[in-house]
Amino acid sequence: MEKLLNISSGPHVRDRWSTRFIMLIVSASLMPAAVLGIAFHGIHSLFVILASVASAVGTEFIFDKITHRPDTWKDGSAIVTGLLLALTLSPNSKLYLPILGSVFAILVVKCFFGGLGRNFLNPALAARCFLLISFGSDMTDFSVKNGVDAVSSATPTADLLAGKAVNVTRMFLGNTNGIIGTSVIALLIGGLFLWAMDIIHGQICFSVLIGFALFVGLFGGQGFDPRFILAHICGGGVVMGAFFMATDYTTSPVSKLGQLIYGILIGVLGGLFRLFGSAADSFSYSIIIANLFTPLIDMYIIPKPFAYRRKAIEARQALAEAGIESRTEEKKTFLGRIPKPVIALAVITLVSGLALSGVYTMTKDTIDEQKRIAKAMSYKAVCPGAEEFEFPGEVEAWITENGGAVYGTDFGRCYINEAVIGKDAAGDTAGYVVSVTTADGNDGNISLSVGVDEDGVVNGIAFTELNETPGMGMLCGEPAFMGQFEGAAVDRFELLKGGGADEEYEIDAISGSTVTSSAVVNAVNAGLDFINNVMKGGE
Amino acid sequence: MNGSFRGGVHPPDMKSLSRDLPLQEFLAKGDMVFPLSQHIGKPAKAVVKKNDPVLAGQLIAEADGFVSANVYSSCSGKVKAVEKHRTISGQMLECIIIENDGEYTQADTYDTRRDVDGMTVEEITAAVKDAGIVGLGGAGFPTHVKLMPKDSAAIRYVIVNGAECEPYITCNDQLMRSNADEIVEGTAIVLELFPNAEAVIAIEDNKPEAVAAMQQAVTKARNARISVRALHTKYPQGGERSLITAIAGIDFPVASLPADVGCIVDNVGTVYAIQRAVVYGEPLFKHVMTLTGEAVSHPGNYIIRDGTCVAELVEASGGVSDQLKKVLAGGPMMGFALTSLDVPVVKTTNAITMLAADPVEEAEKEMTACLHCGRCTTVCPQGLLPQMMADASEINDLDRYENKLYGLDCIACGSCTYICPAKRPLTQIFKQTKAEILAIKRAAAGGK
Numbered sequence: 001m002e003k004l005l006n007i008s009s010g011p012h013v014r015d016r017w018s019t020r021f022i023m024l025i026v027s028a029s030l031m032p033a034a035v036l037g038i039a040f041h042g043i044h045s046l047f048v049i050l051a052s053v054a055s056a057v058g059t060e061f062i063f064d065k066i067t068h069r070p071d072t073w074k075d076g077s078a079i080v081t082g083l084l085l086a087l088t089l090s091p092n093s094k095l096y097l098p099i100l101g102s103v104f105a106i107l108v109v110k111c112f113f114g115g116l117g118r119n120f121l122n123p124a125l126a127a128r129c130f131l132l133i134s135f136g137s138d139m140t141d142f143s144v145k146n147g148v149d150a151v152s153s154a155t156p157t158a159d160l161l162a163g164k165a166v167n168v169t170r171m172f173l174g175n176t177n178g179i180i181g182t183s184v185i186a187l188l189i190g191g192l193f194l195w196a197m198d199i200i201h202g203q204i205c206f207s208v209l210i211g212f213a214l215f216v217g218l219f220g221g222q223g224f225d226p227r228f229i230l231a232h233i234c235g236g237g238v239v240m241g242a243f244f245m246a247t248d249y250t251t252s253p254v255s256k257l258g259q260l261i262y263g264i265l266i267g268v269l270g271g272l273f274r275l276f277g278s279a280a281d282s283f284s285y286s287i288i289i290a291n292l293f294t295p296l297i298d299m300y301i302i303p304k305p306f307a308y309r310r311k312a313i314e315a316r317q318a319l320a321e322a323g324i325e326s327r328t329e330e331k332k333t334f335l336g337r338i339p340k341p342v343i344a345l346a347v348i349t350l351v352s353g354l355a356l357s358g359v360y361t362m363t364k365d366t367i368d369e370q371k372r373i374a375k376a377m378s379y380k381a382v383c384p385g386a387e388e389f390e391f392p393g394e395v396e397a398w399i400t401e402n403g404g405a406v407y408g409t410d411f412g413r414c415y416i417n418e419a420v421i422g423k424d425a426a427g428d429t430a431g432y433v434v435s436v437t438t439a440d441g442n443d444g445n446i447s448l449s450v451g452v453d454e455d456g457v458v459n460g461i462a463f464t465e466l467n468e469t470p471g472m473g474m475l476c477g478e479p480a481f482m483g484q485f486e487g488a489a490v491d492r493f494e495l496l497k498g499g500g501a502d503e504e505y506e507i508d509a510i511s512g513s514t515v516t517s518s519a520v521v522n523a524v525n526a527g528l529d530f531i532n533n534v535m536k537g538g539e
Numbered sequence: 540m541n542g543s544f545r546g547g548v549h550p551p552d553m554k555s556l557s558r559d560l561p562l563q564e565f566l567a568k569g570d571m572v573f574p575l576s577q578h579i580g581k582p583a584k585a586v587v588k589k590n591d592p593v594l595a596g597q598l599i600a601e602a603d604g605f606v607s608a609n610v611y612s613s614c615s616g617k618v619k620a621v622e623k624h625r626t627i628s629g630q631m632l633e634c635i636i637i638e639n640d641g642e643y644t645q646a647d648t649y650d651t652r653r654d655v656d657g658m659t660v661e662e663i664t665a666a667v668k669d670a671g672i673v674g675l676g677g678a679g680f681p682t683h684v685k686l687m688p689k690d691s692a693a694i695r696y697v698i699v700n701g702a703e704c705e706p707y708i709t710c711n712d713q714l715m716r717s718n719a720d721e722i723v724e725g726t727a728i729v730l731e732l733f734p735n736a737e738a739v740i741a742i743e744d745n746k747p748e749a750v751a752a753m754q755q756a757v758t759k760a761r762n763a764r765i766s767v768r769a770l771h772t773k774y775p776q777g778g779e780r781s782l783i784t785a786i787a788g789i790d791f792p793v794a795s796l797p798a799d800v801g802c803i804v805d806n807v808g809t810v811y812a813i814q815r816a817v818v819y820g821e822p823l824f825k826h827v828m829t830l831t832g833e834a835v836s837h838p839g840n841y842i843i844r845d846g847t848c849v850a851e852l853v854e855a856s857g858g859v860s861d862q863l864k865k866v867l868a869g870g871p872m873m874g875f876a877l878t879s880l881d882v883p884v885v886k887t888t889n890a891i892t893m894l895a896a897d898p899v900e901e902a903e904k905e906m907t908a909c910l911h912c913g914r915c916t917t918v919c920p921q922g923l924l925p926q927m928m929a930d931a932s933e934i935n936d937l938d939r940y941e942n943k944l945y946g947l948d949c950i951a952c953g954s955c956t957y958i959c960p961a962k963r964p965l966t967q968i969f970k971q972t973k974a975e976i977l978a979i980k981r982a983a984a985g986g987k
Contacts, residue, residue, distance in 0.1 A: 006864050007878055008899040009967040011953030012871040013550050013706065017960045019907040075907045117908040117961075201913065249911040254924060298927075305792075305945045306545060306922035312790040319789070319801055 019116075022199060023076030029190035030083050030181070030244070036173075037180035041091030045180045049086040052098035056082030059106040069115070077116050081105050084124035084244055087181025088237060088284070089131075092141050101127040121291045122248045125241075125284050132284070137442050137469045137515075142177040157235035158439070161274075168227060171234040184234045191243025200247035203259040208242035209233065211267020219275055219357060236274060237283045241266070245284075251291040258294075258301040261346065266290045268353055276360045296345065371464065375435060375449065378462035379420060382451025385430035386422025395419045395535055411526035412519060413439040417447065419535055429454055432535055434527035435464065440519035442473050448520065450485075450527035457489045461524055473516030481510060481517075491528055495521045544784040546920040547773040548954045550706050550872065552745060557831045557838040558709045562717055564825075564842045565855065566643055571614045571846030572883035573599060573635045574626045578673040579680045580606035585635055591618045595844075596646040596822055599635050602668070608681045609671030612637055613824035613844035615644040627849075627868045627882045628875065634883070637846070649821035655724075660691075660732050663817055670816035671886075672823045676700060676777070676806035677869060679887040682813065685805070686732055688798035694733040695801040696787050699726050699810050701742040701749060702770060702777030705870030708890040710827035711807050713840040715742065715749035719756035722807050725814030727762055729805065736803070737764050739786050743776055744769040774872060775952040779804045781920050790922075793948045808889070823886060830856055832893035834863040843884050849891055850880035862895035871898075872953045902962035909963055915955035921948050925955040925965050932972045941976055949973065 038045045060073035085101050105127035110119045132139050142155050155178045156166040170176050174183025181187060194200045216232045217224040233239065246252065246266050253262050266286050273282035306312055379389055399416055407414045417435040424430040431454060437447040447465035452458055461482055468474045475481060485493065490505040495518055501508045509517035576582035583600035593599060593612045600610035616639045624634040658666075668683035688694065699722065703711045715722060726738045740757070742750050747769075754767045768786065775781050783802045784790055791800045805813075808826055815821040824845050831838040836857035843852070849866075853859060867874035869890055884891075915925035924944055931940040940946040949969045956966040 005866055005877060005879075006897045006900060007876045008865075008897070009964065009970070010867075010871070010873060010875060011957050011966060012865065012867055012874065012876065012894065012897070012899055013957060014898045014902045014962060015548070015550075015958050015960070017958075018905045019910055019961050020905070022910070022912065022960050072907065115908055117910050199912075249913070254911065254913060254916065254927060302924065302927070302943055303922065305790075305948050306784075307790040307792045307948065308945060309790075309922075315789050316791060316800060 020074070020076045023080050025197060025199060026080050026194065026244075027076065027083055029194050030080075030087065032186035032189050033087055033174075033181040033183055033240075034083065036183040036186045037087065037091070040175050040183070041180055045091045047095060048089055048091065048093050048098050048180060049083065051095045052086035052089070052102050053079055053082035055099040056085070056102035056106050059103045060111065063107060063111045067111075072115055075116060078106055081110070081123045081127075085127050088124065088128045088179050088240065090139060090142050090178075091180050094138060097131055097135060097138060101131050104130050117250050119250055120295070121288055122245055122251050125245050125288055125291075128284050129288055137472065137513075140443065141515075142179075155235065156231070157274075158444075160231050160235060166231050166235070168231045168234060171231065178235075179237065179240075181237075181240055184239050187239045187243060191239065194243065194247075200243065201252070201256075201259055203256050204247045204252055204263045205242045207260045207263025208246050208267045208270070209238070211264035212238055212242075212270050213267070215268050215271025216275065219271065232271075232274065238270065241270070241283045241287050245287050246290070248291075251294055253294050253297040253301065255298070255301045255303045257303070258297040261301070262290055262294060262297055265293060265349055268349070272353060272356060276357060293345075300345065374464050375418070378435075378449040378464050379422070379433045379451070381462045382449050382460045383422035383431040383433050383453075384459065385424050385453065387425045387430075389420040389422055389433070391418075391420055392535070398534060407436075407526050408529055411438075411522040411529070414523050414526035415439070416526070416530055419530060421535070422451075431459060432531045434530050434535075436523040436527045436530075437465070438519045438523040438526075440515070440522065441466075441468060442513070442515045442519075443467050443469060446476075446516070446519055446523065448523055448527075450524050450531075452528065452531050455489070456491075456532075457487060458485050458524075458528070460486045461520075468513065468516045472510065473513040475510045475513065476516055476520050481508075481520075484508065485524060491532060492525050493521050493528075543771040543773060544776070544781040544920050545922065546918045546954065547775065547781070548918050548957050549772075550774055550957055552772070553707045553831075554709050554712070554745070556707065556709075556833075557829055557840055558712055558746075560709075560713070560839050562710070562713045562827060562840050562842050565844070565847065565852055566641075567614075567639065567844065567847045567851050567855075568641050569639060569848055569851050570619060571612070571616075571637045571639050571844070572624050572848065573610050573612065573637070573846045574624070574632045574883065574885060575600050575610065575634065576632055577610065577679060577845070577885040577887060578608040579678065580604070580608070580684075582633065583607055583610045585621050585633075587618045587621075587635060589618050589620055592616075593618060593637055594646040595643050596649070596824060598822070599637075602671070602681075606681055606684055608673050609669065609822070610635070611671055611822040611824040611845075613846050614639045615642050616640040625879060625882050627877065627885055627888060629878050647820065649815070649819045651820075652818055653820065655728060655818055658731070658817070663728060663731060666817045666820070667813055670812065670820075670822040672809060672812045672816060673886050674806060675808035675812065675826055675887060675889065677873065677887050677889060679885075682805065682809055685798075685803060686729065688796075688803070691733050692735055693801050694736045694798065694803055696783075696803070697726065697729050697733060697736050697738040698782050698786055698802060698804045699738060699740040699807055700777055700779075700782060700804055701740055701746075701753070701807040702782065703746070704743055704772070704774045704777035705872055705874070705890070706774075707831045707892050708829045708870045709831070710829040710840045710889060712746045712749050714811060714827045715746070715807055716752045718811055719752040720759070721814045722753065722811050723756040723760045723762070723765060724818065725810035725812075726765055727760065728813060728817050729803070729810065730762075730764055733803065736801075737766070740765065740767045740807070741770050741782055741786060742767065743772040745772040774954065774957075775920055775950075778920065778950060778952055780950060784920075792945075793921075793950065826886060826889075828884065828888055829890040830893075831890060832867075833895040834860045834893040836860065843888075845884060845886055847884045848880075849877070849882055849884060852884070853880060853891070853893070859893055860895060863893055864897040864900075865894040867892040867894065872957065873951070906962040909961050912960060914958045914960065915965060918954040918958045920952060920954060921950060923949060925969070928972075929963065929965055929968055932968050937972070937976055937979070940972060947973055947976065 056078040060078045105123035109123040109126045113119045156176045172184045222228040269286035270283045415437045419434045422430040433451045435449045448463045484507045488504040497509045499508050581603045584603045585600045587599045594615045597612050599612045619636045619638040623631040626632045672682040673679045750769045828843040866877040928946045953966045
């Protein structure tokens with residue numbers, strides 16, 4: 001036995017699963033979503049995915065080399081991060097988005113905080129939020145590329161929030177506008193596979209879904225209508241979040257109870273943001289916020305070993321009463337099944353949730369009042385000759401009947417809110433005003449009022465709701481753009497994307513904000529059309 | 540009471556290498572080495588000196604105090620030396636070295652049955668104590684101490700541990716198949732000490748032959764207080780605590796003993812030794828042991844004499860392959876690696892496992908940072924949080940480790956290390972941290 005024997009501490013046998021194997025399984029479980037995403041959204045999605053994965057792995061590789069750390073880029077976790085990020089991007093993403101996002105995810109969120117297992121936020125989601133904040137319009141460009149023109153159209157979730165009917169079956173399959181990983185069925189296959197393989201914790205993914213469904217059911221205004229709830233679950237990254245993002249090991253709690261609380265927190269926050277927030281893709285934020293609660297949850301919810309749980313202690317007490325002396329005293333007396341901080345945490349969550357929805361409800365009237373005043377002021381602005389406004393009965397009846405539907409066929413998704421006739425001091429007609437809302441804005445709805453005088457000359461337009469990208473879409477609210485409409489005696493305006501408008505009916509688009517400009521022009525045209533065909537036609 | 544415990548892992552059992560090989564006696568020709576400490580407690584005191592002639596079954600070292608155990612020679616010959624020799628744990632310990640004459644002349648034939656029925660509790664425990672019996676499952680706790688708890692009437696269960704959950708090891712399987720009647724008789728003898736107890740012979744359900752043999756022996760013995768239970772095959776089912784959870788349905792802190800919750804757990808090998816000692820007056824100088832592993836040419840289940848040199852046994856069995864990487868005393872989960880084969884088999888050596896591949900070496904190459912995947916938490920049979928314990932240990936927060944995370948309740952079963960995909964040496968960290976905390980406590984107690 002001259003040979004040197006290996007010596008080490010036991011155990012001397014190891015399970016075959018390794019970190020890399022788990023990462024590969026997770027990557028594999030994302031493949032159905034990636035493949036369907038490419039199939040539905042086109043080959044550019046593949047480039048987005050490749051760019052994201054390559055830059056994620058590359059960033060970690062370079063970081064390892066520069067800092068002389070062990071080769072952690074080989075463990076496969078960067079692949080998962082890259083894939084997850086890519087799947088949450090728009091299929092139209094310019095390639096700088098996945099690259100910048102992956103670098104941010106790996107370098108800032110992961111490596112700077114100590115690498116694998118040390119990050120306090122989910123890297124892919126943190127990167128997505130970073131991109132959403134920094135490159136809002138590019139991130140939410142879900143328009144369907146159709147030849148040269150971009151046909152703007154909203155995601156199903158945006159439609160759902162606008163109160164419109166959506167096709168749940170299509171959402172389930174994923175053949176809709178939205179992110180690359182939009183196929184619910186593919187994500188479910190991957191997610192349930194991971195759950196069956198015991199890689200993700202059921203306590204998290206199912207409590208996220210249940211918390212979300214309950215919240216949407218309770219506060220969504222449509223009760224527990226399964227189609228409504230399903231439509232909400234199928235949209236806005238809820239399934240992706242529940243199975244692939246919330247379940248991230250490092251940023252979710254250790255204990256089962258903690259995982260349940262964390263999951264429900266995500267579900268409730270997600271529902272809250274979805275129903276009462278402004279953006280349709282707010283689910284990312286709810287997970288990121290819950291990530292921040294994870295250390296707190298882990299600090300206070302530490303499950304006791306089996307021997308120290310109430311059941312075991314009671315069983316031993318029963319034995320002692322039956323005549324056995326317990327040789328050792330229990331280390332600690334039982335304090336209560338749920339530690340106080342947990343109750344506090346739950347109460348804080350509940351209270352803040354209720355407070356938020358309470359604030360919304362309480363301020364709803366005030367906000368409505370403010371909107372009414374803004375609208376009244378806008379009427380005055382676009383119909384300066386009027387002393388008071390009259391609500392013609394037949395127009396109101398028309399709106400009651402048709403106001404909820406898209407107006408006309410060639411104005412995009414415009415809705416007529418209200419229409420009034422301005423009367424001058426003598427009681428004669430001074431002009432017509434229509435309030436129009438278009439759902440085609442880059443960042444949500446745009447509402448405006450269009451005023452026309454007795455002779456059909458446009459007095460001007462005034463915005464009552466405009467939340468576009470600052471410095472870009474928001475420029476529509478500047479006189480330089482709005483002024484183009486004033487004084488034109490036309491029935492219909494036309495948008496020029498290249499500039500150089502010289503005719504009365506021509507409007508120069510805001511450079512870089514074609515979507516917003518086009519939505520505004522469409523809304524104005526819808527208003528003019530309404531005045532000419534419904535209001536005047538009704539006289 | 541569902542026949543299992545929470546947590547646990549399923550390492551490949553590797554028992555097919557030796558499970559069907561019957562027990563064979565191995566008689567070494569070379570010198571025999573008897574460490575004075577083969578048990579938990581104070582080392583025994585040598586009662587022979589150099590050049591004294593000895594017989595097999597002769598007392599050569601005597602228990603020093605209550606928690607200690609006698610040591611008997613397993614061969615005949617003469618004492619060569621009483622000096623330090625390398626032992627199976629790697630330490631140099633005081634040993635009695637006997638020059639083996641190869642005759643194996645015994646001090647007694649140990650084949651005359653004594654009248655067991657008339658024996659008192661004191662006589663039984665004295666016989667066990669005299670025979671130098673210790674826990675043969677691996678721990679080596681003196682059995683007579685275990686059989687004398689403060690309140691014998693409070694013992695509800697005598698659990699005879701035939702689970703043999705360690706991978707590779709099969710000697711107890713074979714012992715149960717071939718000596719079922721003796722084990723049942725030994726169990727009945729132990730039951731004599733505990734008037735209110737029932738005995739459960741617990742066997743993992745991957746040993747159907749042993750279960751059947753024991754069942755048959757129990758039926759034959761017509762003792763209503765003894766039953767056989769087939770348990771889930773899951774590591775560490777054969778751990779004392781896991782068995783008590785599975786059979787008595789009770790969890791208890793590491794600071795307590797099984798007797799505190801009305802249980803006595805003894806290995807089948809120990810119970811067999813009790814039967815030999817009480818019925819035939821035979822002291823403990825031989826026991827069953829498995830020689831196995833991919834690197835050993837001819838695995839086997841042996842009745843091995845204490846003091847046998849591991850190298851001689853391996854040589855005689857047919858040698859090892861060139862691929863030999865690692866030799867373990869015990870199985871791969873709780874066994875420990877040997878530095879040399881020139882060490883003697885002791886009472887608690889239940890296996891020599893010779894591995895052709897070292898998974899630890901491979902795991903070290905694959906090690907990554909902790910993923911916080913929670914697998915260790917899922918498998919911990921004690922319900923601990925290994926990942927948090929490792930974090931606390933890393934930042935040296937010993938207070939959190941001990942009082943918040945109950946880290947001292949770790950039984951070092953190795954399940955967390957086995958399952959960890961990041962290949963972190965968790966059990967090793969916990970053993971070290973526990974030693975550190977205990978050392979600090981001892982220092983504090985000594986300082987007062």
